[in-house]
Amino acid sequence: MSLQPLSAEAEKATDEDGPPSGPVPRTGARAGASRLRRAVRENLVAHLFLAAGVLCFALFSWYPIVRGVLLGFQQVTFAEPARWVGLDNFRRLFDDPLFPTAWQNTGYFTLLALVFGFAAPFATAVVLNELRRGRAYLRMTVYLPVMLPPVVTMLLWRQFYDPGPGLFNNVLETFRLPAQQWLESENLAMVSLVLVSTWANMGTTTLIYLAALGGIPGELYEAAELDGASIRQRLWHVTIPQMRFILMITLLLQVIGTMQVFVEPFVLTGGGPDDATVTVLLLLYRYAFVYNDFGLASAMSTLLFVVLGLFSVVYLRLTRSKG
Amino acid sequence: MAAETPVRTLIAPAEMNRRTGRFLHRFVLTATLTGFTVAFVLPLYWMASGAVKSSSELADPNPTLFPESWHPESYTEAWTNVGLGHFFLNTLVLALGAWLTQLLVDVSAAYALSKLRPVLGNVVLGMMLATLMLPVSALLVPTYLAVVDVPLLHVNLINTPFAIWLPAAANAFNIFILKRFFDQIPAELLDSARIDGAGTLRVLVSVVLPLSRPVLAVVSIFAVVGVWKDFLWPMLVLPDEAKQPITVALNRLSEFMPANQLLAGMVMASIPLLVLFLIFQRHIIAGLTAGSLKG
Numbered sequence: 001m002s003l004q005p006l007s008a009e010a011e012k013a014t015d016e017d018g019p020p021s022g023p024v025p026r027t028g029a030r031a032g033a034s035r036l037r038r039a040v041r042e043n044l045v046a047h048l049f050l051a052a053g054v055l056c057f058a059l060f061s062w063y064p065i066v067r068g069v070l071l072g073f074q075q076v077t078f079a080e081p082a083r084w085v086g087l088d089n090f091r092r093l094f095d096d097p098l099f100p101t102a103w104q105n106t107g108y109f110t111l112l113a114l115v116f117g118f119a120a121p122f123a124t125a126v127v128l129n130e131l132r133r134g135r136a137y138l139r140m141t142v143y144l145p146v147m148l149p150p151v152v153t154m155l156l157w158r159q160f161y162d163p164g165p166g167l168f169n170n171v172l173e174t175f176r177l178p179a180q181q182w183l184e185s186e187n188l189a190m191v192s193l194v195l196v197s198t199w200a201n202m203g204t205t206t207l208i209y210l211a212a213l214g215g216i217p218g219e220l221y222e223a224a225e226l227d228g229a230s231i232r233q234r235l236w237h238v239t240i241p242q243m244r245f246i247l248m249i250t251l252l253l254q255v256i257g258t259m260q261v262f263v264e265p266f267v268l269t270g271g272g273p274d275d276a277t278v279t280v281l282l283l284l285y286r287y288a289f290v291y292n293d294f295g296l297a298s299a300m301s302t303l304l305f306v307v308l309g310l311f312s313v314v315y316l317r318l319t320r321s322k323g
Numbered sequence: 324m325a326a327e328t329p330v331r332t333l334i335a336p337a338e339m340n341r342r343t344g345r346f347l348h349r350f351v352l353t354a355t356l357t358g359f360t361v362a363f364v365l366p367l368y369w370m371a372s373g374a375v376k377s378s379s380e381l382a383d384p385n386p387t388l389f390p391e392s393w394h395p396e397s398y399t400e401a402w403t404n405v406g407l408g409h410f411f412l413n414t415l416v417l418a419l420g421a422w423l424t425q426l427l428v429d430v431s432a433a434y435a436l437s438k439l440r441p442v443l444g445n446v447v448l449g450m451m452l453a454t455l456m457l458p459v460s461a462l463l464v465p466t467y468l469a470v471v472d473v474p475l476l477h478v479n480l481i482n483t484p485f486a487i488w489l490p491a492a493a494n495a496f497n498i499f500i501l502k503r504f505f506d507q508i509p510a511e512l513l514d515s516a517r518i519d520g521a522g523t524l525r526v527l528v529s530v531v532l533p534l535s536r537p538v539l540a541v542v543s544i545f546a547v548v549g550v551w552k553d554f555l556w557p558m559l560v561l562p563d564e565a566k567q568p569i570t571v572a573l574n575r576l577s578e579f580m581p582a583n584q585l586l587a588g589m590v591m592a593s594i595p596l597l598v599l600f601l602i603f604q605r606h607i608i609a610g611l612t613a614g615s616l617k618g
Contacts, residue, residue, distance in 0.1 A: 046440065047441050049435035049439060050431070050435040050447065053492070057450070057454070057493045059469060059475075059489070060470075061462070062450065063469060064468070065462065067465040067468065067469070068464065068465035129333070130332055130333060131348070131352055132348065133352060134352060134355075138355060138356070141359045141360065141363040143608075145366075147593070147600045148593050148596070149554070149570045150552060150570075151570040151574050152370075152589045155577055156370055164384070165381075165382055165384045170384065170385070207608055208611070219331075221335070222331060225335055231333060234333055256458060260458055263555070284463070288467070289559060297464045301463065304458065308461070309456075312457075
């Protein structure tokens with residue numbers, strides 16, 4: 001509210017300085033001074049509008065970024081001020097037998113998530129794009145799981161996975177297939193997590209692909225058809241090359257996203273069985289919020305950041321080159 | 324969607340109109356319709372209908388599609404006895420507050436960056452956008468510590484809604500799409516309002532905002548949905564159980580609640596978002612593609 005009079009004054013200044021037909025001609029020096037004053041005032045108003053945003057970013061984003069890197073080299077307790085410990089945290093990280101396990105598990109999750117999560121939305125989008133009816137309904141249904149709170153999704157699937165009365169084993173039984181220990185078996189637990197994750201997230205990617213498919217010029221297909229290309233050849237030589245950019249982008253985003261998997265193992269397995277689903281973020285969570293070792297957790301964050309940073313750089317390069 | 328799409332796609336209209344083409348189209352259509360319904364709608368139906376089944380029916384190894392006996396009281400029990408209503412209202416407060424904070428902070432920042440153009444504005448914008456490149460989880464620990472002891476001010480925001488609202492306002496994506504939209508509003512429009520005597524704030528409220536309804540809708544929806552779905556952050560910054568949102572409470576209570584009441588709680592936690600989606604489908608999908616294609 002207090003901004004109003006300030007800007008009203010700025011308004012008057014604009015009018016006075018306006019077109020040369022103004023009634024009172026000014027000397028050069030005075031006009032310059034008033035222009036400067038106006039510029040300062042306008043900048044002040046602009047910065048006032050920007051202030052809250054800058055403050056939020058400074059307190060909860062920019063400062064934590066810097067602090068996060070520093071924390072990796074410090075020992076932090078709430079009781080006493082932080083103490084520099086050099087590379088100690090990193091050394092302790094590498095000594096933790098769970099550390100390599102967590103990275104392996106995360107890599108495995110990411111790989112599986114790419115196999116499922118990349119093929120399924122692409123195939124879905126290509127099929128949906130050809131259908132002449134029901135597209136609105138299909139587009140809506142595939143996106144429904146995205147709208148569920150992840151915790152609800154996980155709790156729901158925990159019931160589906162239940163080895164006793166769970167729905168999945170019921171279905172398997174109907175087809176006379178052996179029941180599975182979905183979350184309790186070391187081999188299957190991670191696959192089960194990837195299945196939920198794919199189900200929950202494929203809507204987003206599918207809709208992005210659908211939008212991209214809609215942008216492919218029809219003439220390209222017509223030309224290919226005149227050249228005698230079969231449907232499969234058209235898919236291979238027109239659709240996929242036209243989608244190359246968007247496929248690369250979603251691939252990178254998916255790697256960056258799945259490397260940070262947390263809710264799935266946290267709610268469904270707690271990292272078990274026998275640490276088979278301990279992921280990087282789950283371990284980071286334990287370091288920070290179970291053992292209260294913020295230095296160790298920050299060292300882990302830094303490593304995660306470096307690894308994901310590489311993917312981000314590639315992502316940036318790609319989007320830049322595309323304009 | 325309309326029955327006929329004018330845009331030429333992978334499969335030629337001629338191929339589609341041949342007898343085998345028509346047959347295949349119908350086959351694939353039926354298969355996807357049933358497949359999608361089973362995969363994406365049935366689980367939701369299972370959740371909602373499971374909540375009104377009796378406990379013994381739920382535990383029965385042979386699942387039923389329709390409840391044999393009707394027990395809608397599990398919803399009221401979950402709402403009052405377990406206190407999920409309280410957690411639901413907590414979520415509502417957190418989501419609405421985050422929505423207001425984000426609109427207030429991000430709209431004025433985007434307005435400044437787009438129309439008022441302060442000195443060093445582009446540097447600030449660049450620094451804001453740079454944060455988009457950082458993985459959220461890498462900032463989890465330092466942001467948590469910043470909330471425990473806010474730098475300079477030295478206040479502790481743990482167990483206050485500000486711990487959710489303020490970090491959410493530092494949203495570069497919002498500022499980016501708002502600024503891009505404001506950029507398209509012609510300067511002449513703002514100038515003529517100024518000539519009519521409108522101040523800077525007045526121009527924002529009566530010229531810029533009414534023109535920006537679509538982008539404001541996108542930002543609003545993403546703000547509410549984001550906070551409503553969140554789990555890890557509220558679990559960390561709201562350790563006081565009475566203050567937790569429904570997602571955190573559900574996970575904490577899931578081991579102790581009867582299955583039908585848990586399902587009822589899960590339905591409650593999901594319904595606002597599903598309703599929001601059904602109403603604003605177009606906005607949500609538009610925002611989604613805008614964010615990812617040009618991000």
